[in-house]
Amino acid sequence: MSVARSVSPGGALLRTSRLFSLPAPIPPSPTDVANGHYGSLTATPSFPTHQVITTLNSSRQRGDWGLKRPLPLWTTTKSTNAMLRVKKIDTIEDITDFSSATDQGLTLRKFQELNIPLTVPDNTNESLRAAASNMNLPKRSVFEKDSDFTAIDSVNMIALKDKRWKFQGPWLGGMSPGQFAKWVAKSVRPRRAEFRMFLKQKLAADVLQSAIQRALDNAEEQPEIESIAVSDEQLTEYLRHLRGNPHEIYEMVGQFLDLAPLQAPTETEQRTQFSESGPPPGLGNPYSAHGPPVTHPSAGLSYLRTSEYLDNHPLYGPQASHPPVLARVLRPKRQNLQVDAKFGVAGFVVDSPGGDTASNSKFRSPTPNGNLLGKLDVDLEGGAKMWTQPTRASINANGRVSMIVKDARAEEKAVAQELLGGDKIFGEASPPAEPQATSVLTNAEKIRRKYGQGIPSMSNAHEYGLDGGAFRF
Amino acid sequence: MIIRNIVLRHGRQVIVASASPSCCVRALSTSTAKSATTATAPKGPTNVPSFFTTPEQRAKIAALKEQMDKVPDNFKEFRSIQKKTGKIGAVTQPRHLPDEMLKYPPHDATLEMLMAAQAHMGHNTSLWNPANQRYIYGVREGIHIIALETIAAHLRRAAKVVEEVAYHGGLILFVGTRRDQRPIVVRAAELAGGCHLFQNWTPGTITNRDQILAQGKLRMVDELDRDVPGFDDHIQECRPVIPDLVVCLNPLENYPMLHECGLANVPTIGIIDTNADPTWVTYQIPANDDSLRAMALIAAVLGRAGQRGQERRHADAEDGVITWETPSDVRRFVQNTLTAKAQEKKDQERQSVEQPAWGREMVESDEDVAKAMKQLADEEGI
Structure with missing residues (x-):
């Protein structure tokens, strides 16, 4: 029990102040540090490390951000959104070290507009394939009870090994041989005696358990705990036994060092390396394939538990799917080099939908979509854009967001475009159809043909349909 | 709705x-x-x-x-x-007014107001002046945090000084030479009935004031701040005045002024951030001197204190209590003038019957001065 320290009124006040409640910056992603993110001019850090602060507009015009001194208006009043990150409140040069945080702040807003939860990563090939198809089952949110572990007591740490995401020890799968040797020399070797004690306790627990079992079987009196003593010979024998049993020793070492679990070995590996017994237990951890995440698996991006809800359209009623979002085609597909297209969705780079889909057809004749993805059209104003349907997102081991999108269906696209002020489809006689199927093209289809799946730029009267209704396609 | x-x-x-x-x-x-x-x-x-x-x-x-x-x-x-x-619907909440301190200057600063005005944020810990250690509460985010209680206590003491100087008819000068401090010092001087300086202090304005302030205008006023006639000769002769109290919002940039004040025995009040030397000023107010909000709050409190002092002085003057003494040179001038007048009258009426009785009296007290001035005024028919 700690006695509450008496604090002066000013001190108590300061503790509740906004400056004091700013969280300390978190360390950057190890990959960012390794690459220095200087390898590319356009590279961005994996995740934000500093709290974004904002201020009222009236105060912003005066440079007042609640910091030590008013910030220069020239650099802080240009942006529409008042978002800054402060690296240092005062430096020895007598300045406040800050930079704009609009990039990350707006990315967060855009992501939250997608209304998708962060899920436990599932990077198996089967799940990726399923993601592209319609058989994409919803994944579990990281905030579900069976995967959201932030404070665990030592007893449950071993039991929850397959579910939790935070471990004291490193993930061996991500270490280079040099790093491994260094880690062993520095952190593991000095703990030999401690490990012996750990094994001794384990052995004592085993012996006690077997004694209890024996007593139960023979209907004898329960043995007393004090009577259990493990001699050095017993321990040496136990060590010998462990050395010949790789699974068991891995388990013991893993428990002792709290190592992040490794991926289950493939069948071949099992045959060659683990021939004596079955696969090592406890390999079901979702982070075993690529290592545990450096941040919380939600990274604070979204706190939603699910996206399984119905969207209601004011005219058409409940919708089967959520509204699609416009994705920017960042990199077209290169069929010869087997390089897939990359999209930019809500500020994140995502892979184009995998498998044989409408936008990614291997065999069908190139649709407008295919053209859009197939080559880089430099004449297209604003770049090529496509309607996509984000299905799920998760945080990978480096702290980056990996999102999975699929193609938006034609109806979804038409409804979304109408909501954006595009062509009116409500009240038209025929429902919107695929462009190949109909010979009489609606205005919407004409525009879609010209601009691919992207919306018209609406930069001239013609695109607004104001040139006498004559479309010159 | x-x-x-x-x-x-x-x-x-x-x-x-x-x-x-x-x-x-x-x-x-x-x-x-x-x-x-x-x-x-x-x-x-x-x-x-x-x-x-x-x-x-x-x-x-x-x-x-x-x-x-x-x-x-x-x-x-x-x-x-x-x-x-009647109770249905939105309630208008009080809004944040950035200019609140200038528009509605407070009479006292609470700890909350000081904290909201960022008065507690000192400089980077590497930049500190160890003489300020007693004002510092701790270190946070790499900067020193000044104790709010200390700020409030020192601010109250300084406000008391300003109020009493104003009560005794002193001349208060508010100095803030950073660019954005202009409206703050002007408002504080306006409240306290003092002077303001928002441009560079010309070195020597006190020590060499006979040269630098030679063109400055002077007024002779009575206890109710009304102009008193008949002192034109004296105004031409007398030296330029120096302030009786200087309030400096940024002592770091105004060391020459503070030094001159020290030479001329002018008390000074200064905002001392953790990197400033507290011995430069007579009355320190430890606070963040970079934040305009903190400056506005502190200057407003001091200005209000000056206003209170002036109001008290005027109220006492109405009741006949004069809280200041006539400067010795003015008193001497009045004495000399009276003597000269008496002499003149004596010369004129050398052959006449009697001398005026009042010319022989010595002017010693403030009441005498007032009486003599009244007689002078009556004589000149004003």
């Missing part, structure tokens, strides 16, 4: 129902009341005066009366709905 509209509508009905007929019916109702009390009114089916003769008119008036009878009920209903729905 909908309910509110209903209330509005009801209210309008009531207003229309009550207001539109009332202008022409008021006389009628009073007349009926009068007739009822005097019991001379005709007991007919309607108590409409007889000059409304046609049936149409009578019907119209009856309708109006009927409408009038509804007014109390309508009004009651309006009030009941108003009572039920």
Whole structure:
């Protein structure tokens, strides 16, 4: 029990102040540090490390951000959104070290507009394939009870090994041989005696358990705990036994060092390396394939538990799917080099939908979509854009967001475009159809043909349909 | 919102129902009341005066009366709905006014106000002056945090100094030479009835004031700050004045001024951030000197203190209590003038009968000065 320290009124006040409640910056992603993110001019850090602060507009015009001194208006009043990150409140040069945080702040807003939860990563090939198809089952949110572990007591740490995401020890799968040797020399070797004690306790627990079992079987009196003593010979024998049993020793070492679990070995590996017994237990951890995440698996991006809800359209009623979002085609597909297209969705780079889909057809004749993805059209104003349907997102081991999108269906696209002020489809006689199927093209289809799946730029009267209704396609 | 509209509508009905007929019916109702009390009114089916003769008119008036009878009920209903729905809807919260300290200067700074004004944020810990250690509460985010209680205590002490200097008729100079401090010092000087300086201090303005301030204008005022005539000769002779108290918002940039104040024995009040030297000023106020909000708050409190002092001084002067002494050079001038006048009169009336009695008196006290000045004024016919 700690006695509450008496604090002066000013001190108590300061503790509740906004400056004091700013969280300390978190360390950057190890990959960012390794690459220095200087390898590319356009590279961005994996995740934000500093709290974004904002201020009222009236105060912003005066440079007042609640910091030590008013910030220069020239650099802080240009942006529409008042978002800054402060690296240092005062430096020895007598300045406040800050930079704009609009990039990350707006990315967060855009992501939250997608209304998708962060899920436990599932990077198996089967799940990726399923993601592209319609058989994409919803994944579990990281905030579900069976995967959201932030404070665990030592007893449950071993039991929850397959579910939790935070471990004291490193993930061996991500270490280079040099790093491994260094880690062993520095952190593991000095703990030999401690490990012996750990094994001794384990052995004592085993012996006690077997004694209890024996007593139960023979209907004898329960043995007393004090009577259990493990001699050095017993321990040496136990060590010998462990050395010949790789699974068991891995388990013991893993428990002792709290190592992040490794991926289950493939069948071949099992045959060659683990021939004596079955696969090592406890390999079901979702982070075993690529290592545990450096941040919380939600990274604070979204706190939603699910996206399984119905969207209601004011005219058409409940919708089967959520509204699609416009994705920017960042990199077209290169069929010869087997390089897939990359999209930019809500500020994140995502892979184009995998498998044989409408936008990614291997065999069908190139649709407008295919053209859009197939080559880089430099004449297209604003770049090529496509309607996509984000299905799920998760945080990978480096702290980056990996999102999975699929193609938006034609109806979804038409409804979304109408909501954006595009062509009116409500009240038209025929429902919107695929462009190949109909010979009489609606205005919407004409525009879609010209601009691919992207919306018209609406930069001239013609695109607004104001040139006498004559479309010159 | 909908309910509110209903209330509005009801209210309008009531207003229309009550207001539109009332202008022409008021006389009628009073007349009926009068007739009822005097019991001379005709007991007919309607108590409409007889000059409304046609049936149409009578019907119209009856309708109006009927409408009038509804007014109390309508009004009651309006009030009941108003009572039920009055609390529905948005409540306007007090808004943050960035210029609050300039528009509505506070008389005292609470700890909350000081913290909100960022007064507690010191400089980077590497930049500190160890003499400020006693003001520092701790280190946070790489900067020193100044204790809020210390700021408040020192601010109150400084406010007391300003108030008493103003009460004793002293001249207070507010100095803030950073660019954005201009409105702050002007407002504080305006409140305290002092002077302000927002541009560079010309070195020597105190020590070499005979040269630098030679063109400055001087006024001679009485205890109620009214101009006193008859001192033109003296004003031409006397030296430029120096302030009796200097309040400096940024001592770091104004060391020459503070040094001159020290040489001239002028007390100074200064905002001491953790990197400033507290020995440069007489009365320190440890606070963040970079934040304009903190500066505005502190200057406003000091300005208010000066205002209080001036008000007290004027109130006492009205009651005949003068809280300041006439400077010795002024007193000497008055003495000399009186002597010269007496001499002149004596010369003029050398052959005459008597000398004026008052010329022989010595001018010693402030009352004497006042009396002598009054006599001078009377003599000159002013």
